[in-house]
Amino acid sequence: MEGTLVVESKFNSRIYQLKWVRKLNLEKAVLASIVGIALLLGAMAVSSLDNPLYHSKKQLLIGFEIHLPKIAARIPTFISYSLQLLVMYLAGYFFFYINSRWLVPVVLKEQGLFHYILSSASVIGVFYPLWGQLLAGLPFSKILGGVFSANPFVAENAFGAALVLAMSLPILLAINWARQNSLITALKHEKSVAELDLLKQQLNPHFFFNTLNNLYALSLTRSDQTPDSILQLSELMRYVVYKASEPLVCVKDEVKYLNDYLQLQKIRLRKSLDLQFEAKIGDRNLLIPPLLLIVFIENAFKHGVENAEGPTFLHISLKSDGHSLNFNCKNSYEPISNSHAGIGLINLRKRLQLLYPGKHRIVTSAEHDIFVANLEIDLQ
Template identity: 35%
Template structure:
């Protein structure tokens, strides 16, 4: 908040409070206007000055710097001095301030103790405001730091996807080139389309679901080029996918895993991929037969990555169930779009 707005709201608060108490006192007592003015405006100005003396000078210069002895000393001196100041004002306006309802003059001790009590209340109010503002500022700083940390972590996770995917795809194309396969140029072209999507379409937090599904289809087509006629994949999409959005590159790791560790050349047990979109939610199902001799010695970067991204980007909005047996691998993901 800008300083000018802070001054405005602080002034508005104090003026409103003084006007409110003057109105209450006017309706519930026989005090004259001059009595009300001196009591609430004059003494109010003194109390408010003490409030800001503590809030703007003593707290930041002594309390925040942990100079507790100096802070207590200066506060005590201020409270004592303000007590004498209030009595001086009362003496000047003794007809309105120091004269009780019975016509007797209020003695110094009684009046001074009352003045000290009021001053201490305003000191405590300024402390309360200071600690409240500090708490909110610290909370906002912590949220900002946490958001920055999560943003940096997500950027790192996303940056790991491209090299991981490119590494696997280039291995596949290398295999085609080594075999001098005729469809090697088609594979390179398909990889180019995939990389264009990853580089230029995935910069936003979410992308159109239709584009993401087309990206998955391109990846599957690339794998079919790699395996040739002996690639068996059932990929079905049900539901209305228009106007739906999803975090980009979220499902690809599961599909990569199916081709990398699964059996894609068995017509009796094809890789099964099914995506159902209904009422703002997405159901993803994947099942594949495992290739017992195709073990990943490097590590499962992709799946660890996607699990972490789900936790960060869809907290409390997803359910992931993975069944990993000796012969099959099944993944079921329910996601609120």
């Protein structure tokens, strides 16, 4: 999910960087189309002049032809026709603009369908006679044979205005829905990123405190292994500081990190530990989120191995075929009253829910002094 959102965000960002894309919206696109259509029809109207197929004494029919020499010879006529055609189309654009800026986003969205119908009827009733009178007075309307009635209150004019509102309504609703959906998606992405950052900030101090305890225990025993352990701890902390900030890391780096941590813990413990770590990775460059698996191992030591009085063991298995990942952690365990798992496992569940919603499964069980934790992730 996170990878998909990042790719989508980068693509949208690159598209949005184009100046003409930032300035483009539906209203401007419709207006530009109207201007283009007016110029095209103006050129076709001039090209149809004096052509018996289209031009008679009663009216001019606009034919589907463009005659550039005739247009060049009648530039003033071409400009006049185009401007008058533009005014005709602007009548429809006027009602579309009101629908886009006021009727749909304000009336329909905030007050409901009933008020939208009443407001639309009021807009049509007030403005359609004014536009009808203006269009009927255009000279080009008479050349076309009286397209618009001399009576501005004719029902056809009101029907035309209502048709513009009705045809633009589903388009505006679809665009508003798309904008809201895009906004919701962006907000979800920002929320997920913020939550992941917060969880990582909680995880780093948690690990830091645990490793400081390890170092303190070694210093008390004045062990000869203390210098090596400090160096190893430094490598672990370097990984946490630099790799934890990355969204994905190679699984081979995560495996090395786990091995270093296990060796440090094995040195610190004063008891015998049967430690086994098996990693079968088909693609060692496979990318996974950092610091997911360490939580199980930390809990195994803190709540299992360290508290066990008898023989202790910790068996870890990590397998991946490139399509899925399976991590199994089995350790000796002795229940302690009033014990709790701490923030590590809680954060892990939250991170997995954000990173792999519906594509992961955590199963834990404690039976016969053995604690088992299993994690399965669908990486596709």
